[in-house]
Amino acid sequence: MRTDQQPLRLSLFAPDGRMGQAIADAAGADDEFEIASDHGDVLIDFSAPAALRQSLDRAVSAAVPLLVGTTGLDEGHHELIREASRTIPILVAPNTSLGVALLADLVERAARVLPTADWDVEIVEAHHRHKADAPSGTALHLGKSVEIGRSMDCKEELGRSGVGLKREPGEIGYAAVRGGTVAGDHDVMFLGPDERLVLSHRAESRAIFARGALAAARFLHGKPAGLYSMRDVIGG
Structure with a gap:
């Protein structure tokens, strides 16, 4: 449990996707987290490149950190991420293990x-x-x-x-x-x-990516605006 005794509330941008469901399952088994039905403390996006702008706009509007686990991003997507990271903390991870x-x-x-x-x-x-x-x-x-x-x-x-x-x-x-x-x-x-x-x-299962996503969300919460990676999460 977090020191303030309040679970970290996670918003899932694509809750019905395979990773969205895996993260929800992992959060349900860990009392440090809960899935928010409205606006959470951290937004998690494991959707598709075409939806990136929408998740960035949502995170910036809500002034919450964003974890981007979407793969297949091109340079245009990364430019959008760099621009948004001037306002909010963003962690980009093609693999959250x-x-x-x-x-x-x-x-x-x-x-x-x-x-x-x-x-x-x-x-x-x-x-x-x-x-x-x-x-x-x-x-x-x-x-x-x-x-x-x-x-x-x-x-x-x-x-x-x-x-x-x-x-x-x-x-x-x-x-x-x-x-x-x-x-x-x-x-x-x-x-x-x-x-x-x-x-x-x-x-061996998507559970490892879900657990890593929880660790990344925990890391992001309270961080200043900027661009982060899983290397920051493990202290590399």
Whole structure:
């Protein structure tokens, strides 16, 4: 229970979605939280890119923090988020798993230590048959961690097909697998001379994302306006 004995009230922008239902279930099992039927202390959006402007307007109008867990956002969406973050605190997380947040930190550290000239990076992800975007937002987020570690922009190879292919030094390759009910698998492979380092995460249910969303909402409450990430939540 929070120190003031009042549960943190969460508003779900898309309460009927898979993640909305998972977050409601997680909040129902934790007396630090409750789902608000009107305006809550934090707004959570796990909907679709087309709905982002609406959730941003709602959060800004209510002057409440916003957690954006939507994937498939483009640069235009991120510009809208940056503009709104001047007014309210916003946390953008393509994956709210605490384990993935730690994985991203480890990937960045590995990319910083392992020489780019000798170590290639490939990212392989697998998700359920209904996932609409590829590569996953998490895979791209992990690729960004590689770029931060290497202090460089890396060319993206979004799936290979054909003959006579040649890998360019420093590029990041992505491969996406879709099928069944896979909640989310991610492997970041550092492939060097005579050795490989593989950093992996396996999601076994959406419950891990829901619990991470609760942790992110707890972190956001009371924060000043600005742009935050799951790395802030885990103290990275």
